[in-house]
Amino acid sequence: MGSHLPRGGWEAGGVSDLIETERLTLRPFRVDHQPDVEAVYEIHSDLEIVRWLDNPPFVLMADHEEARAWIERRAEIEAEDFRQLQRAIEVKATGETAGSVSIQRLVRQDGGFVGEYEIGWKLRPAATGAGYATEAARALALAAFAIGMDELVIDMYPDNAPSAAVARRLGAEELGVRDDPWYGGDSLMFRLRPPRAVS
Numbered sequence: 001m002g003s004h005l006p007r008g009g010w011e012a013g014g015v016s017d018l019i020e021t022e023r024l025t026l027r028p029f030r031v032d033h034q035p036d037v038e039a040v041y042e043i044h045s046d047l048e049i050v051r052w053l054d055n056p057p058f059v060l061m062a063d064h065e066e067a068r069a070w071i072e073r074r075a076e077i078e079a080e081d082f083r084q085l086q087r088a089i090e091v092k093a094t095g096e097t098a099g100s101v102s103i104q105r106l107v108r109q110d111g112g113f114v115g116e117y118e119i120g121w122k123l124r125p126a127a128t129g130a131g132y133a134t135e136a137a138r139a140l141a142l143a144a145f146a147i148g149m150d151e152l153v154i155d156m157y158p159d160n161a162p163s164a165a166v167a168r169r170l171g172a173e174e175l176g177v178r179d180d181p182w183y184g185g186d187s188l189m190f191r192l193r194p195p196r197a198v199s
């Protein structure tokens, strides 16, 4: 992988695999946990969600087997670079898996990776409207900043109003609609930085 980034996970101070907030637990997806498999499948087989996540063509998941493979692949990706995190959002009160929050590498259109990362979120439709995406993203971002990451990009289609609202609730710096060096086209972008220490 020829990366200039430090290697390792726990030893190098990676993000804990158990983050708790007031209402949520953030943890890696588990292939043997049916609510996780169902949540991954529900989200990735719904064109109304998938169409916001990447460029077309939009490929929908066909079955739970694909959802399990997706979960396994996320663990491999994190093993390759401990800054790449995909966390299940589990609602403490019900045990349900509401969706996911993630930090992923941003790769330039020419294929280059220059140390940029984005934070993103997706919820099952039934779990929206409760503040879970914002609560989860705030906690994951703070955990990332605590291990030394100093900037997270938030990048979306310009008309993704619910996602922009999450970014604004997080207090991210709004950069406006710009030429997107990673996904191409025009994207609405924000930048999230560690909170300044109060002296």
Ligand SMILES: CC(C)(COP(=O)(O)OP(=O)(O)OC[C@H]1O[C@@H](n2cnc3c(N)ncnc32)[C@H](O)[C@@H]1OP(=O)(O)O)[C@@H](O)C(=O)NCCC(=O)NCCS
Binding pocket: 048, 049, 052, 053, 120, 121, 122, 123, 124, 127, 128, 129, 130, 131, 132, 133, 134, 135, 155, 156, 157, 160, 162, 163, 165, 166, 169
């Ligand atoms: C983007 C997405 C995660 C936003 O979900 P969301 O539920 O609107 O966002 P939050 O979890 O932060 O919840 C905020 C809403 O919960 C409400 N809410 C209710 N109880 C709340 C509480 N206790 N605390 C905070 N907010 C609460 C807020 O008022 C807000 O509702 P509003 O938008 O009607 O004002 C969701 O629309 C989604 O999964 N979209 C598809 C995937 C996607 O686009 N991902 C982003 C790609 S860039």
